[in-house]
Ligand SMILES: Cc1cc2nc3c(=O)[nH]c(=O)nc-3n(C[C@H](O)[C@H](O)[C@H](O)COP(=O)(O)OP(=O)(O)OC[C@H]3O[C@@H](n4cnc5c(N)ncnc54)[C@H](O)[C@@H]3O)c2cc1C
C-alpha cells in the first residue's frame with residue numbers, strides 16, 4: 108500500500124511524554140515548526156479518575172516486551188501511552204544525580220563515565236526545578252543548587268512514626284523533594300495530600316504534561332498527532348541525514364512524515380528499538396550504531412520496599428504516592444563494604460490505598476481469607492512503608508535487542524530486554540534491605556517485613572559519550588554519525604545513580620533544546 | 633519472560649491456614665452486587681469457578697462481581713482493561729485466565745474428584761494454601777502461584793478497592809474525580 112505523505116516540518120518529536128512534551132515547548136516557543144507523533148490516544152484531565160482500578164486505563168497499552176534476567180518486570184508498569192505518557196501517573200520524586208554518579212568509571216574502575224559532569228548540568232537542574240515547580244528543604248546530602256521554589260510538604264504521620272528508626276541508625280530523615288506544589292504555584296493548585304497521584308492529579312498540583320507542557324506547546328503552535336505509531340526513521344541515500352519518520356495511523360495505514368530534525372522521545376526501550384528498526388544499507392546494525400553499543404548498558408534501580416505495622420495511627424491513605432521524606436545519608440559511599448557496590452537512597456512514607464501493586468493488600472500477598480481481612484483492617488490505619496533504590500552498574504550484557512522470531516501487533520520484531528543485577532550491586536541491595544528492617548524494628552513496628560527485589564525505572568540503551576566508538580550519542584543526545592537525529596530521555600544515561608531519573612531527564616532536555624536553538628541554522632537548512 | 637513470581641515471595645508457615653474460618657459473605661460485599669449471569673468471554677462454568685476461587689481468597693469477592701469484573705475487562709481492548717495483569721503480562725490475558733481456571737479444575741479433580749465449586753470450604757482453602765506455597769500437584773501452567781497473585785488482586789479490587797470497600801475499611805475516599813462506577 109502506498110504511504111500517505113505529509114508536508115515537511117522542521118522538528119518531528121516521537122512521543123509526547125515528559126521528555127517529548129518539554130522538548131516540544133522549548134522548540135515551539137523558539138519558533139520552530141514542531142510536530143509530535145504519539146502512539147497512544149488523546150488524554151484529558153477528566154481521565155484521571157481517583158481509583159486504582161480506573162487508573163490502569165492510563166498505562167502502557169503498546170506492544171509487549173520480552174524480558175529475561177533476574178531484574179525484570181518493570182516494562183509495562185513503567186511506561187505511559189497517550190498524551191503525556193507516564194507523566195500522567197508518575198510520582199514526581201525529584202532528585203539530582205550526585206557529582207560522583209557522573210564519573211563512576213574514573214573513580215571506581217567500573218560501570219561508565221558520563222561525557223559531562225555535575226557542573227555542566229547544574230544550571231539546567233536549577234532551570235528545571237523552577238519550570239516544573241519543586242517543593243523541598245535544603246538537604247546537606249543533596250548536590251548544590253538553587254533553593255527550591257516552594258517549601259517542603261509537611262511531615263506525615265507515617266514519616267513521624269518511622270523517623271525514630273533512622274535516628275537509631277544514626278541517619279537523618281529530611282523532607283522529600285517533589286515536583287508537587289506544597290502551595291499554589293504558577294497558576295496551579297497546591298496539593299491536597301489525598302494520596303491519589305498514582306491515578307493522576309487532575310487539579311495539577313503534581314506537574315503533569317496536561318497542565319504544564321501541553322497548554323504552552325499548543326499556544327506556541329506545536330501540532331500533536333495521536334494514534335501514530337512510528338515504525339522507522341528513513342535516511343537519505345548517503346545515510347548521513349534522516350529525512351523523516353514512517354508511522355502507522357489508527358487505520359493501519361503507513362504514513363511518511365518528512366522533517367529536518369527528528370527527536371526520539373519514546374522512552375528507553377522504544378528509543379533503542381526505533382533506532383534498531385531503522386537499519387538500512389548504510390546502517391546495517393541500526394541507526395546510530397556505528398559503535399555497536401546501541402541497546403547496550405540498559406540499567407534499572409534495584410528496589411526493595413520495607414513494610415511495617417505501627418502501634419500509632421499512620422493514616423497511610425494520605426500524603427502523596429511519592430515519598431514524604433528522604434534519606435540520602437551515605438549516598439556518596441558507593442563501597443559500604445567489601446564485595447558490595449553502589450549508592451542507595453531511602454524514600455519514606457508513600458501514600459498507600461488498599462489495592463494495586465503498591466497497595467496495603469499486596470504488601471502481604473500470602474494472606475487470604477479471614478487473615479487478609481484482619482490484616483487489612485489494621486493496615487488501613489497503622490501501615491507504614493519505605494523503599495530503597497540501589498544503583499545498578501552499566502554493563503554491556505544488560506541490553507535491549509530485537510527478537511526477529513517474535514512479531515508484535517504491528518508485525519515488527521519484538522523488543523527483548525535482558526537485565527541481571529551484577530553481583531556486587533545485589534550485595535549492596537541486600538545490605539540496604541537489612542538496614543531497612545533494622546530501621547523499622549528500631550522505630551517500634553509490631554511487624555516489619557521486606558518485599559521482593561524489583562526493578563524500577565529504565566535507563567540506558569542509547570547512551571551518550573565522548574567516544575563515538577563506545578557510545579550512541581554525544582552529550583546533547585545527537586547521534587554521532589547522523590547529526591539531525593536526537594534522543595531525549597533516560598535512555599541517554601550512561602549510569603543511573605540510585606535516584607529517580609526524571610529531574611535529570613528534564614535537565615538534559617533543556618540542555619539539548621538550548622543546543623538545537625543555538626545551532627538552528629546548521630540543523631534546519 | 634519476566635520473573636512473575638518476583639512480586640510474590642512470601643511463603644508462610646502452613647499452620648496459619650489451618651485456623652482460617654471462611655465467612656460465606658462479607659459485610660462489604662455490597663460494593664457492587666451483580667446479578668448478571670451471562671458472560672462475554674468466560675463460560676458460566678469458568679466464571680463460577682473463578683468466582684468461588686476468589687471468594688475464598690477475599691471473602692465477598694464472588695458477590696461483589698469478581699468474575700464479571702474479569703470478564704468485562706477481557707472483552708475490551710488492552711487500552712481499556714482495568715486488570716492489574718496488564719502491568720505484568722498482557723500478551724494473552726484471556727488465555728491466562730482460561731488456563732488458570734482450567735488449572736484449578738484439574739487440580740480439584742485430581743485431589744478430590746470434584747469441581748472446585750463443590751468442594752468443602754476446607755478443601756478449597758487447602759488448595760489455595762498450596763497455590764501460595766507453590767505445591768500444586770498437577771496444575772503447573774500458568775504458574776499457580778502467579779495466578780493466585782493476580783486473582784487475589786482482582787478480588788481485592790472489587791471488594792476493597794471501591795468506594796464501598798474504603799468505607800468498610802474506615803478509609804476516607806477523598807476523590808478528585810469520583811469513579812463513574814466501582815469498576
Ligand atoms: C508509576 C510511576 C511512578 C514514577 N515516579 C517517578 C518519580 O517519582 N520520579 C521520577 O523521577 N520518575 C518517576 N517515574 C518515571 C517517569 O515517569 C519517567 O522517567 C518519565 O515519565 C519518562 O518520560 P518519557 O517522556 O521519557 O517517557 P514516557 O512518559 O513513557 O513517554 C513516551 C511516550 O512515547 C510514546 N511512544 C512510544 N513508542 C512510540 C512510537 N513508536 N511512536 C510514537 N510514540 C511512541 C508512548 O505512547 C509515550 O506516550 C515514574 C514512573 C511510573 C510509571
Ligand code: SF4
Pocket residue numbers: 287297298299300301302303304305307308309310311312313426427428
Ligand atoms: S496527593 Fe496532591 S499531588 Fe497527589 S493527586 Fe492529590 S492533590 Fe495531586
